[in-house]
């Protein structure tokens with residue numbers, strides 16, 4: 435541990451230093467290592483014998499080593515302290531080349547052999563890991579705040595656009611009627627009427643999309659009411675297939691007859707179905723064989739709604755994080771669809787599960803909902 439053979443009292447001091455959790459290194463005026471305790475040996479992967487008498491810069495990344503020599507010389511010449519008695523975060527270098535963040539406090543003492551500097555070194559790696567995790571969480575929070583802001587903006591836009599759009603549709607209706615009268619007396623061509631009718635249909639479509647956006651971004655407590663499963667599924671299909679008419683996706687609807695009515699928030703459950711169907715459409719878009727199957731049946735006192743597709747299925751390594759917020763493989767995806775959907779399902783006393791498929795099979799998402807309302811809900 436010490437370059438020279440120590441005296442008894444020195445040996446005692448050294449063995450005490452060896453019990454310290456922090457690294458302790460003592461150097462002389464010319465930055466040569468005199469003492470190097472066990473904690474240092476572990477931290478830097480070097481033995482005391484290996485570093486004895488060597489310059490302290492062997493423990494530093496090269497870019498710091500140069501600066502260190504400079505500051506020591508500067509201190510010797512001017513007495514200006516850059517680190518002594520202050521302590522700061524610096525970088526150390528392990529024997530294998532790994533750079534280690536460390537906190538270094540330096541003290542100075544005068545001995546008969548000249549000045550010596552005592553460095554106390556604390557490994558900051560675990561603290562760094564915690565800090566990194568905190569940074570990650572913070573970034574996630576920022577992203578969530580952004581999503582929130584987007585939600586609010588989306589709701590505001592939907593609200594603001596709804597009125598002028600309704601007015602446009604009404605004007606177009608009125609114009610259509612006037613033109614039809616014109617066709618009868620020969621002053622207007624039938625093609626003109628058709629153009630106006632098409633314009634109106636597109637405006638209606640825009641209205642439907644905005645309506646969906648509004649529902650999609652609305653956040654509120656479940657507002658339970660009796661609803662028909664088939665109606666929920668049909669409406670969800672209608673809303674999601676808007677704009678996909680030409681994509682050649684076959685929709686198979688497999689709803690059992692005589693299903694009991696559900697006691698759910700129709701808007702929220704529809705949002706779940708829309709998310710699942712939309713994911714299905716996105717999964718099959720590039721496939722040769724494009725279909726989505728929606729099935730609903732009762733099983734063991736629960737209602738099961740399955741959304742299956744002919745897509746590639748879900749890779750094993752992504753299944754675990756699938757329902758986590760911001761887990762997405764899509765360029766423009768938010769990775770929120772499944773996270774929101776599962777929390778809605780669970781809020782209703784149900785769940786959302788996945789059979790990942792793969793190897794020629796597409797994914798199947800299964801939404802389960804209790805048919806009997808929970809006692810808590812009944813007691814209300």
Ligand SMILES: Nc1ncnc2c1ncn2[C@@H]1O[C@H](COP(=O)(O)OP(=O)(O)OP(=O)(O)O)[C@@H](O)[C@H]1O
Nearest residue numbers: 713714717747762763764767768769770771772797
């Ligand atoms: N039917 C499916 N087939 C294959 N992969 C799927 C399917 N559904 C979801 N995934 C995968 O799960 C990920 C998360 O889906 P989720 O709906 O939560 O987010 P997203 O679709 O990426 O974005 P958005 O928030 O717009 O819905 C998707 O990015 C996709 O990789």
Ligand SMILES: [Mg+2]
Nearest residue numbers: 709713771772
């Ligand atoms: Mg999605």
